[in-house]
Amino acid sequence: MIRTLSLAALIAGIALPALAQTPPPSAQAGQTPQDPYQAQFVDNEGKTIGRLTLRGGESAVVARIEIQPGILKPGWHGAHFHTVGDCSDTPKFQNSKGHVNHDQSKHGLLNAEGPDEGDLPNIFAAADGSVNAEISTFLIGLRAQDQEPGLLDADGSALVIHANEDDHMSQPIGGAGDRVACAVIK
Ligand SMILES: [Cu+2]
Numbered sequence: 001m002i003r004t005l006s007l008a009a010l011i012a013g014i015a016l017p018a019l020a021q022t023p024p025p026s027a028q029a030g031q032t033p034q035d036p037y038q039a040q041f042v043d044n045e046g047k048t049i050g051r052l053t054l055r056g057g058e059s060a061v062v063a064r065i066e067i068q069p070g071i072l073k074p075g076w077h078g079a080h081f082h083t084v085g086d087c088s089d090t091p092k093f094q095n096s097k098g099h100v101n102h103d104q105s106k107h108g109l110l111n112a113e114g115p116d117e118g119d120l121p122n123i124f125a126a127a128d129g130s131v132n133a134e135i136s137t138f139l140i141g142l143r144a145q146d147q148e149p150g151l152l153d154a155d156g157s158a159l160v161i162h163a164n165e166d167d168h169m170s171q172p173i174g175g176a177g178d179r180v181a182c183a184v185i186k
Contacts, residue, residue, distance in 0.1 A: 036053050036054065036055050037053070037054040037055070037056070037142060037152070037185070038051060038052065038053050038054075039051070039052045039054075039159075039183040039184055039185055040052070040183060040184075041065075041067060041159075041161070041181045041182065041183045042087055042090070042181065042182055042183070043071055043090075043180065043181055044090050044091035044092075044093075044180060045090055045091065046088075046090045049067055049068055049071045049181060050065070050066050050067035050068055050071075050131070050181070051066045052064070052065055052066075052159055052183040052185075053066075054142055054151070054185065055142070056141055056142020056143055056146045056147075056151075057146060058141075058146050058147060059138060059147070060136050060137065060138050061136060061137050061140055061141065061142050061146075061151065062134060062135075062136045063079075063120070063134065063135050063136065063137075063159065064133070064134045065079070065123055065131055065132075065133045065134070065135070065159075065161075066131065066132055067125070067129070067130060067131035067161075067181065068130060069126075069128040069129050069130040070128065070129050071129055071180075071181070072125040072129045072131065072161070072180065072181070073125065073129065073163070074125050074126060074127050074128075074129060075124065075125060075165070076122045076123070076124055076125075076164075076165035077122060077123050077124075077125060077131075077161050077162055077163070077164065077165065077176070077180070078122055078161070078162040078164065078165060078166030078173065078174055078176030078177075079120045079121070079122065079123050079135065079159065079160070079161050079162070079166075080099050080118040080119060080120055080159070080160055080162075080166075080173065080176075081099065081100045081117070081118035081120065081137070081140060081151060081157050081158070081159055081160075081185075082096035082097055082098060082099060082100065082118060082157065082158045082159075082160045083096070083097040083098060083099070083100050083101075083102075083118070083155075083157060083158075084096050084097045084155050084156065084157070084158065085155060085156020085157050085158055085184045085185050085186030086155075086156075086158065086184065087158055087182035087183065087184050092178075092179060093158070093160060093179040093182045094179075096158035096160055096179070096182060098118075098172065099116045099117070099118030099119065099172075099173070100116065100117040100118035100140060100149060100151075100157060101116050101117040101118070101149065102116040102118065102172065104116070104117075105117075106171060107119060107170075107171055107172050107173055107174060108167075108168045108169045108170070108171075108174060109121070109168040110168040110169050111168065111169050115139065115168075117137075117139045117140045117149060118140075119137070119139065119168070120135050120137055121135045122165055122166050123135065123161065151185045152185060152186065155186075156184060156185050156186025157185045157186070158182050158183060158184055158185060159182070159183045159185060160179050160181070160182050161179070161180055161181040161182070162176035162177050162178065162179055162180060163176070163177040163178040163179075163180045164176050164177040
């Protein structure tokens with residue numbers, strides 16, 4: 001097709017500069033490069049305890065969570081995207097504010113009036129406290145061009161892990177308790 005167009009352009013003697021600017025296939029519409037976004041989890045003392053890797057597409061964000069042993073208590077823990085990318089106020093992490101768009105809908109993946117756009121499945125810490133999990137959401141984008149709202153907006157976002165399991169129903173955070181780990185996404 002391009003060869004035909006080039007030949008036509010040559011014959012007509014026009015439009016060659018425009019053809020020369022045709023982007024390579026990898027940059028054409030519908031294919032945005034999705035470099036993984038990496039951040040670090042800190043605990044209630046501000047110590048680095050693990051790594052967050054986010055990959056975003058036009059329909060989902062996939063979060064890989066790796067936490068080293070000895071930090072979290074074994075068992076299930078709530079995890080949410082909070083609205084502000086600030087984990088500096090240890091030990092409580094209140095600077096990260098509430099869940100993304102919690103003011104517009106109720107919390108809870110299983111709540112008929114929810115979920116809010118920060119809601120995620122629980123993660124599980126093994127007997128030694130370590131976590132290796134990959135969870136996803138279809139409610140939010142990583143970058144604004146993927147899907148609105150985007151985690152990497154002007155004030156960023158945070159992935160917060162809570163002390164207890166999220167029941168995916170009760171307000172405002174499913175009974176998940178204190179914030180025990182936090183990763184800045186900004
Ligand atoms: Cu939370």
